[in-house]
Amino acid sequence: MSATAEAPPAAPERRRWSRGNGITVEPRVRAPLALQALVSAGSVLGALLVAAALLAASGNAPLSVYESMVDSSFGTPLAFSQTLIQATPLILTSLAAAVAYRMRIWTIGADGQFLIGAVAASGIALKLGADAPALVVIVASLAAGALGGAAWAAIAGAGRGYLRTNEVISTLMLNFIALGFVSYLIFGSGSFWRDPTSATQPLGKPIATNAQLPGLFEFADIGILLAVGVAVLAWAALRWTRWAFELRVVGSAPRAARYAGIDVPRKILSVMCASGALAGVAGAIVVCNVTEALDPRGLDPGLGYGYTGIVVAALARLSVVGIVPVAILVAALLSAGPALELTGVPNAVVVVLQGLILLLVAAGQFFLVYRVRRV
Amino acid sequence: MNDSTVIQFMVIAIGAGTPLVYAAIGEILAERGGVMNLGVEGMMLVGAVTAYWATAETGSTWLGVAAGAMAGMAMASLHAFLSVTLRANQIVSGIALVILGTGIAAYLGSAGPKLVDRPSGGTFEPILSGGLADLPVVGPLVFGHDLLVYGSWAVVALASWYLFRTRSGLQLRAVGEDPATADASGIPVARIRYVHVLIGGAGAGVAGAYLTLALFGSWSEELSNGTGWIAIALVIFSAWRPVRALVAAYLFGALTSLGFNLQLLEVPIPLDLLAILPFVMTLVALMVVSNLPSARRFGAPAALAEPYWREQR
Numbered sequence: 001m002s003a004t005a006e007a008p009p010a011a012p013e014r015r016r017w018s019r020g021n022g023i024t025v026e027p028r029v030r031a032p033l034a035l036q037a038l039v040s041a042g043s044v045l046g047a048l049l050v051a052a053a054l055l056a057a058s059g060n061a062p063l064s065v066y067e068s069m070v071d072s073s074f075g076t077p078l079a080f081s082q083t084l085i086q087a088t089p090l091i092l093t094s095l096a097a098a099v100a101y102r103m104r105i106w107t108i109g110a111d112g113q114f115l116i117g118a119v120a121a122s123g124i125a126l127k128l129g130a131d132a133p134a135l136v137v138i139v140a141s142l143a144a145g146a147l148g149g150a151a152w153a154a155i156a157g158a159g160r161g162y163l164r165t166n167e168v169i170s171t172l173m174l175n176f177i178a179l180g181f182v183s184y185l186i187f188g189s190g191s192f193w194r195d196p197t198s199a200t201q202p203l204g205k206p207i208a209t210n211a212q213l214p215g216l217f218e219f220a221d222i223g224i225l226l227a228v229g230v231a232v233l234a235w236a237a238l239r240w241t242r243w244a245f246e247l248r249v250v251g252s253a254p255r256a257a258r259y260a261g262i263d264v265p266r267k268i269l270s271v272m273c274a275s276g277a278l279a280g281v282a283g284a285i286v287v288c289n290v291t292e293a294l295d296p297r298g299l300d301p302g303l304g305y306g307y308t309g310i311v312v313a314a315l316a317r318l319s320v321v322g323i324v325p326v327a328i329l330v331a332a333l334l335s336a337g338p339a340l341e342l343t344g345v346p347n348a349v350v351v352v353l354q355g356l357i358l359l360l361v362a363a364g365q366f367f368l369v370y371r372v373r374r375v
Numbered sequence: 376m377n378d379s380t381v382i383q384f385m386v387i388a389i390g391a392g393t394p395l396v397y398a399a400i401g402e403i404l405a406e407r408g409g410v411m412n413l414g415v416e417g418m419m420l421v422g423a424v425t426a427y428w429a430t431a432e433t434g435s436t437w438l439g440v441a442a443g444a445m446a447g448m449a450m451a452s453l454h455a456f457l458s459v460t461l462r463a464n465q466i467v468s469g470i471a472l473v474i475l476g477t478g479i480a481a482y483l484g485s486a487g488p489k490l491v492d493r494p495s496g497g498t499f500e501p502i503l504s505g506g507l508a509d510l511p512v513v514g515p516l517v518f519g520h521d522l523l524v525y526g527s528w529a530v531v532a533l534a535s536w537y538l539f540r541t542r543s544g545l546q547l548r549a550v551g552e553d554p555a556t557a558d559a560s561g562i563p564v565a566r567i568r569y570v571h572v573l574i575g576g577a578g579a580g581v582a583g584a585y586l587t588l589a590l591f592g593s594w595s596e597e598l599s600n601g602t603g604w605i606a607i608a609l610v611i612f613s614a615w616r617p618v619r620a621l622v623a624a625y626l627f628g629a630l631t632s633l634g635f636n637l638q639l640l641e642v643p644i645p646l647d648l649l650a651i652l653p654f655v656m657t658l659v660a661l662m663v664v665s666n667l668p669s670a671r672r673f674g675a676p677a678a679l680a681e682p683y684w685r686e687q688r
Contacts, residue, residue: 054479054482058482106466108470155658159661159662159665163662163665163666164665164666165661165662165665165666166611166661166665168413168466169604169607169608169611169657169661170658170661170662172601172604173604173608173654173655173657173658173661174654174658176600176601176604176651176654177651177654177655177658179651180647180648180650180651180654181647181651183647184645184647184648184651187647188645188646188647188648189645189647303474303477303478307470307474310467310470311474314467346481346482346485347481348478348479348481348482348484348485349478349482350478351474351477351478351481351482352475352478352479352482353478354474354478355417355471355472355473355474355475355476355477355478355479356471356475358467358470358471358474358475359453359457359468359471359472359475361467361471362457362461362463362464362467362468362471363456363457363461363463363468365461365463365464366461366462366463369462
């Protein structure tokens with residue numbers, strides 16, 4: 001630079017991207033909480049609007065469809081209780097997704113872990129039988145669910161940690177394998193889980209009622225409290241434990257983590273196991289309380305709790321506390337599905353809504369990372 | 376000789392592998408440009424339902440294929456907008472596309488006059504009967520297919536030539552490896568990414584059309600059953616190379632049809648366990664491939680799944 005240069009400095013030095021149409025896009029340092037909530041709410045509203053267009057195009061009145069959805073999930077104490085029963089596993093599978101996604105481990109294996117958890121839990125409950133004390137059966141089946149889910153997740157976790165295997169595809173393959181395995185246990189073999197007295201149609205052996213969680217007033221059962229409790233525990237663990245701190249380091253800077261002496265593959269394995277255990281407990285709760293038998297069709301209705309958990313986790317912006325209300329909201333959507341079917345609207349509209357919500361949440365991220373301004 | 380089990384097995388494997396070929400080639404082109412689209416399964420389902428519907432309406436299988444491709448592109452355009460323009464997380468966006476596609480396909484299949492009950496408007500049949508198709512061995516394997524199978528061979532050859540022998544292919548690979556450098560040399564990064572994500576959508580759409588118009592001849596919600604996800608895994612096995620993807624697709628086609636064949640032979644293996652075989656093999660193969668010492672050398676495009684923004688350093 002020459003000392004004689006007298007030209008005034010040009011535009012202020014600001015990192016800025018412009019197309020010359022009067023709009024600039026600048027990165028934000030941090031997104032305000034209100035904006036985050038706005039993006040989530042906007043995603044749900046946007047999804048409802050687009051789905052309304054789809055409904056209208058196929059000859060259904062969107063408003064009355066939405067009205068009957070709200071009615072059938074919040075309208076009566078019984079309906080609300082159904083919603084809470086749906087929310088219980090959903091909170092757990094959403095936590096399963098959020099815990100892993102915070103570490104940038106993109107598992108979509110909650111569905112398979114849920115199923116294997118259900119297999120393990122129903123196996124223990126059936127083995128202990130109707131005469132065992134309820135507390136023993138409940139604790140044993142929940143623990144078995146957690147172990148089953150964690151073991152199933154460990155396959156993909158070890159693959160990602162030690163072999164650098166893409167976890168998105170490996171967990172998905174494990175979902176299909178788990179689904180095939182469960183249907184083999186009931187439809188394809190005379191396994192321990194299959195009811196030998198049902199000759200005409202293959203069914204799961206009924207699980208005795210001593211495996212069921214105690215009721216909670218007139219609303220659902222204590223499962224919802226259990227799920228909320230797990231969410232609080234997860235929040236505390238993520239905030240205050242060394243394990244979670246190291247996971248955060250692994251997630252945001254794997255190389256720094258390695259230099260700091262953190263065993264990165266082992267951390268990845270452990271977070272996958274934690275995620276799998278959460279999904280496995282969800283499977284245990286559903287198999288013991290809702291289907292009351294290992295039922296490949298009824299266990300995981302619609303899109304499946306595992307995949308729906310991804311939508312909830314994204315909508316809650318991976319906030320462990322935020323997951324609880326969001327899960328109840330999305331559970332309302334799920335529990336409205338069957339009622340919709342009665343009015344002649346395909347249940348699939350619920351899946352469309354979930355897809356749209358997730359898509360819009362992903363799009364909305366843009367407004368949280370960048371600020372769009374007129375100049 | 377041509378009726379022997381082995382030959383029949385290979386013929387079925389080629390049929391079952393063809394949707395994988397279309398979907399995997401499409402995904403290879405998208406990923407070579409640096410955009411990972413996990414939504415293949417969703418695009419494929421929407422393509423399948425649209426193709427079946429269009430053929431039932433018009434009676435033309437070719438219009439069906441065109442409609443399937445367009446539907447796949449429409450779905451892919453969502454992903455392109457999110458991942459290129461909005462720089463969204465491509466994994467989340469891809470999963471959203473799968474959920475949305477599953478929902479839309481199921482909705483279209485069951486809303487109004489149920490597509491499940493609608494008679495097919497036509498299917499793709501082998502183009503040659505007798506003559507060349509009766510030659511021993513090569514007859515059924517080379518001359519016994521429908522036009523979409525030959526189309527898939529042409530697509531593989533074309534994609535291979537395009538990627539490695541043309542200037543546009545070189546530009547595409549440059550965008551996928553190092554978008555900043557490509558941008559500096561005047562290559563339109565965003566436009567190239569958009570175009571190839573759309574091509575990927577068309578590939579998945581045609582794959583879906585093949586399912587309803589050739590392989591099954593009917594529509595059902597469970598029809599793709601993980602085909603799209605296996606196609607994504609094939610892209611990894613093939614190290615982003617079209618010809619290898621063709622070979623891998625036929626291997627997996629063979630696995631998928633193995634259950635059917637073992638049943639014909641009355642081998643006592645439960646069907647449910649055979650049905651999961653392709654997924655087990657994909658998982659095992661994925662774990663082996665990702666740990667090969669050559670994985671780094673033949674690996675993914677360097678900028679895969681990373682949004683590009685000129686101002687970001």
